[in-house]
Amino acid sequence: xxxxxxxxxxxxxxxxxxxxxxxxxxxxxxxxxxxxxxxxxxxxxxxxxxxxxxxxxxxxxxxxxxxxxxxxxxxxxxxxxxxxxxxxxxxxxxxxxxxxxxxxxxxxxxxxxxxxxxxxxxxxxxxxxxxxxxxxxxxxxxxxxxxxxxxxxxxxxxxxxxxxxxxxxxxxxxxxxxxxxxxxxxxxxxxxxxxxxxxxxxxxxxxxxxxxxxxxxxxxxxxxxxxxxxxxxxxxxxxxxxxxxxxxxxxxxxxxxxxxxxxxxxxxxxxxxxxxxxxxxxxxxxxxxxxxxxxxxxxxxxxxxxxxxxxxxxxxxxxxxxxxx
Amino acid sequence: xxxxxxxxxxxxxxxxxxxxxxxxxxxxxxxxxxxxxxxxxxxxxxxxxxxxxxxxxxxxxxxxxxxxxxxxxxxxxxxxxxxxxxxxxxxxxxxxxxxxxxxxxxxxxxxxxxxxxxxxxxxxxxxxxxxxxxxxxxxxxxxxxxxxxxxxxxxxxxxxxxxxxxxxxxxxxxxxxxxxxxxxxxxxxxxxxxxxxxxxxxxxxxxxxxxxxxxxxxxxxxxxxxxxxxxxxxxxxxxxxxxxxxxxxxxxxxxxxxxxxxxxxxxxxxxxxxxxxxxxxxxxxxxxxxxxxxxxxxxxxxxxxxxxxxxxxxxxxxxxxxxxx
DNA sequence: TTGTAAGCGTTATCAG
DNA sequence: CTGATAACGCTTACAA
Numbered sequence: 001x002x003x004x005x006x007x008x009x010x011x012x013x014x015x016x017x018x019x020x021x022x023x024x025x026x027x028x029x030x031x032x033x034x035x036x037x038x039x040x041x042x043x044x045x046x047x048x049x050x051x052x053x054x055x056x057x058x059x060x061x062x063x064x065x066x067x068x069x070x071x072x073x074x075x076x077x078x079x080x081x082x083x084x085x086x087x088x089x090x091x092x093x094x095x096x097x098x099x100x101x102x103x104x105x106x107x108x109x110x111x112x113x114x115x116x117x118x119x120x121x122x123x124x125x126x127x128x129x130x131x132x133x134x135x136x137x138x139x140x141x142x143x144x145x146x147x148x149x150x151x152x153x154x155x156x157x158x159x160x161x162x163x164x165x166x167x168x169x170x171x172x173x174x175x176x177x178x179x180x181x182x183x184x185x186x187x188x189x190x191x192x193x194x195x196x197x198x199x200x201x202x203x204x205x206x207x208x209x210x211x212x213x214x215x216x217x218x219x220x221x222x223x224x225x226x227x228x229x230x231x232x233x234x235x236x237x238x239x240x241x242x243x244x245x246x247x248x249x250x251x252x253x254x255x256x257x258x259x260x261x262x263x264x265x266x267x268x269x270x271x272x273x274x275x276x277x278x279x280x281x282x283x284x285x286x287x288x289x290x291x292x293x294x295x296x297x298x299x300x301x302x303x304x305x306x307x308x309x310x311x312x313x314x315x316x317x318x319x320x321x322x323x324x325x
Numbered sequence: 326x327x328x329x330x331x332x333x334x335x336x337x338x339x340x341x342x343x344x345x346x347x348x349x350x351x352x353x354x355x356x357x358x359x360x361x362x363x364x365x366x367x368x369x370x371x372x373x374x375x376x377x378x379x380x381x382x383x384x385x386x387x388x389x390x391x392x393x394x395x396x397x398x399x400x401x402x403x404x405x406x407x408x409x410x411x412x413x414x415x416x417x418x419x420x421x422x423x424x425x426x427x428x429x430x431x432x433x434x435x436x437x438x439x440x441x442x443x444x445x446x447x448x449x450x451x452x453x454x455x456x457x458x459x460x461x462x463x464x465x466x467x468x469x470x471x472x473x474x475x476x477x478x479x480x481x482x483x484x485x486x487x488x489x490x491x492x493x494x495x496x497x498x499x500x501x502x503x504x505x506x507x508x509x510x511x512x513x514x515x516x517x518x519x520x521x522x523x524x525x526x527x528x529x530x531x532x533x534x535x536x537x538x539x540x541x542x543x544x545x546x547x548x549x550x551x552x553x554x555x556x557x558x559x560x561x562x563x564x565x566x567x568x569x570x571x572x573x574x575x576x577x578x579x580x581x582x583x584x585x586x587x588x589x590x591x592x593x594x595x596x597x598x599x600x601x602x603x604x605x606x607x608x609x610x611x612x613x614x615x616x617x618x619x620x621x622x623x624x625x626x627x628x629x630x631x632x633x634x635x636x637x638x639x640x641x642x643x644x645x646x647x648x649x650x
Numbered sequence: 651t652t653g654t655a656a657g658c659g660t661t662a663t664c665a666g
Numbered sequence: 667c668t669g670a671t672a673a674c675g676c677t678t679a680c681a682a
Contacts, residue, residue, distance in 0.1 A: 001456065003675055014653045019677060029651065044455055049431035050378035051675035054658045059375070061433075069403040069419070075395030082394075082422055091428070094394070094419040097407055103416070106374035108386075130369055131326065245596070268593050271566070328659055339669045344661060352667065376659030379674045 002043035010043070011036050022047075053107075060089060062294060063109040065116040066096045073238075073266055073283075080287025081113060088295055104132050111294045114138060117178065135294040137286070139182040147293040148305045149286060153183050156279040156310040157190035160233055160261050163277070163312055165194070168321035169231035169259060170201050175208040175218045175243070177235045184210070187235050187263065208239050215242015222258065223250055229321050230258060237262035237269050237278055244272050244317070260317040274316030281310040327368035335368075336361050347372075378432075385414060387619060388434040390441040391421045398563075398591055398608075405612025406438060413620055429457050436619045439463060442503065460619040462611070464507040472618040473630045474611060478508050481604040481635040482515035485558055485586050488602070488637055490519070493646035494556035494584060495526050500533040500543045500568070502560045509535070512560050512588065533564050540567020547583065548575055554646050555583060562587035562594050562603055569597050569642070585642040599641030606635040 004022070008015045013032065020028045021036040022045075028036075053059045062085050066074060082092045090110070095103060101119065104112045104127055111133035114124065121141055124134055128145035135147045164172070174191055177184030188205075195203045206221060208214035215234060219242060222232060234240035240262030244254060252258050255274045262269060265280035286308045296303050329347070333340040338357065345353045346361040347370075353361075364370075378384045387410050391399060407417045415435070420428060426444065429437045429452055436458035439449065446466055449459055453470035460472045489497070499516055502509030513530075520528045531546060533539035540559060544567060547557060559565035565587030569579060577583050580599045587594060590605035611633045621628050 005675080015676080016654080016678075017652055020652085023677085027651065032651085044451070046427075046430040046432075046455075048379070048675050049428075049433040050375050050384070051658090052431075052677080053375035054373070054379055054660090054675080055677050057658075059433075063418075068400070069407075070400030075393070078394040078421075086422060086424060091425045092420070092422070093388075093425070093428075095417070096403075097411060097417070099411060100416045100418070102371075103374075103418075105371040106377075108374040108384075126369070130371075241596070268596055271570070271593055271596050273598055330659080340660085341662080341670080342668055345668085348661085354667065357667085373659050376674090377661080379658090379676090380660045380662085382674075 002040075002045045003048065004045075006043060007036060007039050007045060010039050057107075058110050059108060061091045061093055061109045062111050062113065062291070063100075063103055064092060064094050064113045065100070065119065066094060067116045067118060069094075069096055073264065076283040077115075077287040080282075080284035080289075081291045082287075083284075084288045084291030084295070090295070104134075105130065111135070111298055113290050113294055117181065133294060133297045135290050135297065137290055145297065147297050147303055149290045149293055150305065150307055151183065151281060151286070152307045152310050153186035154190040156263060156281070157187040157233075157235075158194055159310065159312040160263065160277075160279055161191055161194035163314070164231040164233065164259065164261060164318060165198060165201075167231075167259070167318065169229070170198075170321075171204075171228070171230040172201055173204045173206055173218070173222055173230060173232040175206045175215065175232065175234045175239050177208060177210045177239075179207070179209075181210070184235050191233065208235065210236050210238055212238050212242040212245070215239035215244075216246045217242075219243040219246030223247070223252060226252060226257070229256075231318065232258060232260050234260065234262045237264045237266040237276060240276055240278070240317075241266075241268055241272070244276065255316045255319040259319055259321075261315075265313055269313075269315075272317065274319075277315035277318035278313050279310050280313045281308050326373075327365075327370045328373065329370075331368060332361060332364050332370060335364050382432075383435050384433060386416045386418055386434045387436050387438065387616070388425075388428055389417060389419050389438045390425070390444065391419060392441045392443060394419075394421055398589065401608040402440075402612040405607075405609035405614075406616045407612075408609075409613045409616030409620070415620070429459075430455065436460070436623055438615050438619055442506065458619060458622045460615050460622065462615055470622065472622050472628055474615045474618055475630070475632055476508065476606060476611070477632045477635050478511035479515040481588060481606070482512040482558075482560075483519055484635065484637040485588065485602075485604055486516055486519035488639070489556040489558065489584065489586060489643060490523060490526075492556075492584070492643065494554070495523075495646075496529075496553070496555040497526055498529045498531055498543070498547055498555060498557040500531045500540065500557065500559045500564050502533060502535045502564075504532070504534075506535070509560050516558065533560065535561050535563055537563050537567040537570070540564035540569075541571045542567075544568035544571030548572070548577060551577060551582070554581075556643065557583060557585050559585065559587045562589040562591040562601065565601055565603070565642075566591075566593055566597070569601065580641045580644040584644055584646075586640075590638055594638075594640075597640075597642065602640035602643035603638050604635050605638045606633050 004015045004018045008018045021033040113135045115137045128143040206218045262278040265278045269276040329340045329343045333343045346358040438460045440462045453468040531543045587603040590603045594601040
């Protein structure tokens with residue numbers, strides 16, 4: 001592990017000259033700079049990040065925090081974030097687990113992008129109070145060191161609701177997300193608004209938690225109570241897949257007896273048969289926007305909270321109710 | 326951003342006393358320690374990682390490097406790695422991109438787990454030569470600072486081959502992975518061995534790259550050449566899904582006309598209809614093992630390279646060839 | 651153009 | 667039990 005001292009000794013110059021040479025300062029002759037660089041290369045010199053970070057008071061690393069690594073959900077999102085950051089010379093690291101929260105307050109990263117329920121909002125506000133920069137994608141937080149980029153949940157849920165109402169559905173199950181989840185709450189709120197405008201609708205809420213197994217459970221419950229066509233709005237695709245999978249084991253037909261619509265348009269959604277109706281949005285763009293917001297926050301540029309637009313994807317999993325005369 | 330100096334000033338003690346107190350040394354009275362801790366908490370003191378890393382010459386962070394973030398492939402694997410590491414007080418960060426390679430030589434991480442084709446083996450060997458600790462999961466590298474944990478590719482490919490031969494198949498397509506991929510090469514080798522033992526087999530290789538779109542292309546080619554039942558062994562599930570998806574748009578029936586088997590048992594494999602036959606293994610265990618190997622490497626404990634065992638998962642995508650008399 | 655030296659925030663050795 | 671002080675490796679005024 002060579003350091004600038006070693007190089008200085010070998011080159012017969014002082015460490016500051018080495019530092020200047022390696023950082024391309026014009027304060028040093030082209031010849032000595034070349035000589036120093038040659039020696040550095042030969043010694044396989046790599047600057048020590050800890051020392052440099054300590055001096056510069058920044059790491060040029062941004063952390064993205066996820067509740068977990070599973071689910072095909074995050075691929076494009078992370079890709080988007082990475083693109084945004086790399087362009088500006090920042091590196092991206094992805095973290096998941098309570099103990100890695102420390103990376104932010106300990107200043108191992110210059111900022112954080114949060115999509116992680118294991119952070120409490122109090123915790124985030126405290127970090128923000130200490131001057132740490134944060135972008136949240138999964139909650140609503142007002143602080144000068146926090147920016148937010150949200151999905152347009154209200155629009156998405158409303159699109160889904162209007163679609164199924166248009167298809168004639170009047171009996172509706174809604175499988176909710178984790179209690180306390182921002183996205184879940186916003187979606188439920190929009191659902192209730194739409195239901196409120198359609199007084200002839202029967203509305204049944206099933207508590208879920210965004211996981212596939214919650215979907216399976218919901219599927220069981222719905223099957224047991226089955227008494228004619230019903231629409232099921234799962235607040236994410238993962239749970240819709242759970243229901244789908246469960247219904248395959250019964251003789252209830254999806255898109256005929258039970259009608260399904262999800263949210264997120266995850267990859268598997270297109271492989272189900274019939275195709276899962278769902279709400280789509282650009283996960284990549286969501287990520288790009290989040291990274292941009294964080295970089296602006298770090299640079300001290302003020303920004304407005306932003307929204308990601310959503311669209312309806314129709315699928316045979318959500319069919320029309322036959323009109324009964 | 327309070328530091329120990331601030332605390333020392335407020336507590337009326339020296340910085341070394343503060344350091345001892347905060348690190349729970351017995352060299353300091355319980356009362357002063359308590360007083361110092363109280364002040365630290367009040368100031369929201371958090372030790373600066375850069376300074377600590379610089380002094381300690383370690384970061385207690387391990388980096389996992391992936392070629393990309395997409396694909397539902399990595400969830401369980403990362404979960405396994407994380408569990409292994411967290412137990413030993415290490416944090417996990419996940420990286421992807423050429424520029425983040427720097428984290429290893431710059432000593433921002435104490436070691437790396439590689440599942441990333443963007444690292445050349447030469448690059449890894451150079452890091453190893455500099456004393457950096459690495460575990461590789463995607464290649465074969467012999468160095469005292471590198472450990473390896475591989476899938477039993479040979480066994481997996483052989484299982485797949487024996488299965489399809491047993492079902493009567495004599496015409497075989499193999500869709501390969503990325504050229505130069507260790508897993509792909511090992512699997513092809515096993516395939517060729519089995520083919521060699523069955524001289525009546527017709528063997529056609531289609532170059533792929535482990536992506537779904539490569540599968541779609543392969544599907545097209547196979548369809549064009551179609552002249553009776555054939556088995557297709559895709560060297561990963563992702564490509565098998567590509568073929569599956571393409572065949573759905575044709576009137577060729579999977580498991581009847583074209584018989585498919587993949588490798589990995591990714592999540593979507595169970596949603597295809599008919600179910601995709603594939604080779605399964607515990608991705609979580611693979612991760613746990615990799616983290617254990619890395620920690621041992623760091624601790625200076627010698628270990629043997631390890632293998633992950635694989636099993637065959639049958640599926641209706643791979644049916645029997647009707648016996649023609 | 652190059653060298654000296656201070657400082658980033660910790661930890662740890664050595665005196666007191 | 668507590669306090670100076672050096673050291674970790676680097677950057678950067680300031681001096682020569």
